[in-house]
Amino acid sequence: MMSSRAITPHELSRRRAQLGDLQRYLSTQEQEFGALRDQVQAFVARYVEALGPLYMELDALESQLFCATQYLYEALRRNGVDAREPRAPQATALPQIPQLPMGAPPPAEPEGGLVELAPPSLKQLYRRAAMRLHPDLAPSDAERRHREQAMMTVNEAYAASDRRRLETLLLAAGEHPVKVTGGNADAVLEWLRRSELAVQGRLRVVQAHLVALAAHPMHQLCKAIVQAEAKGLDPLAVMASRLRTQIGERRQELYIGQRLQPESGMAQAFLHRRQERLGISS
Known part of the structure; x- marks a missing residue:
């Protein structure tokens, strides 16, 4: 990048x-x-x-x-x-x-x-994804199930050091592009x-x-x-x-x-x- x-x-x-x-x-x-x-x-x-x-x-x-x-x-x-x-x-x-x-x-x-603005580290991306997608923040059971599935994907991407996948997940979740990819x-x-x-x-x-x-x-x-x-x-x-x-x-x-x-x-x-x-x- x-x-x-x-x-x-x-x-x-x-x-x-x-x-x-x-x-x-x-x-x-x-x-x-x-x-x-x-x-x-x-x-x-x-x-x-x-x-x-x-x-x-x-x-x-x-x-x-x-x-x-x-x-x-x-x-x-x-x-x-x-x-x-x-x-x-x-x-x-x-x-x-x-x-x-x-x-x-x-x-x-x-x-x-x-x-x-420097791009965030992989760990920072993971934390932002967890804050946006954590199941405990779900307003409904249906949303909780969706978030659980999404967090599984987040964990897999973090474990694989797949930065691009984490960026894609965050952007899809509504995170501001500058906070995802930097300046x-x-x-x-x-x-x-x-x-x-x-x-x-x-x-x-x-x-x-x-x-x-x-x-x-x-x-x-x-x-x-x-x-x-x-x-x-x-x-x-x-x-x-x-x-x-x-x-x-x-x-x-x-x-x-x-x-x-x-x-x-x-x-x-x-x-x-x-x-x-x-x-x-x-």
Whole structure:
């Protein structure tokens, strides 16, 4: 059994200070993640406001183009023409920014602080058990029979120097744990160990999320755009212009695709060009 003096008040104070330092460092890392996430989230809001409607329009055109090319493909297949089936377009997804998961509550600290009290001797345990379980103290015959049986167990445990069994009997009889096993140094040490492990584990989670957020594409894009804007450029306007150009191209492509006759040779060529643009090999 670990002695109740396995940790002194001075050692407890030192360990508690170290735990506090670790918790404060964890707090600064959580705040750093929160600040970076707020920065990236604010940029995402700008990005979506500037480009979101254009991406939605482009997605809608791609969906209509797919319907038109699917119709041509099915008609060509019915006419015995070998054609590759169009691939359904993927909608533009909104950027998802990593969210820090909630942390578990800290382990509960033993009440009353450190209690420095040596464990009682085997004889002291025996005497306490006798005082609690002696048959002469029974209030009824039924209780007396119960106590006689219990005292037989107490005597056997004492004769066998079975300290753990005597402790179990006393705790079951309602004896205060400190009077049975001594001070709570074991519990305090276990609390310190679990608290340190909990903070270190949480710290690893936070730092991993911080690294992932720093490497997130939207964070990298945010940095690049902020740097470009510092030079007087307007990269979001350039990106919007490119999207408008693509929208114009898709509208023209849709206009042609909806008016092609499946029987014409142009239908197969139209499907082939669209597959090339989407990166689909023949």
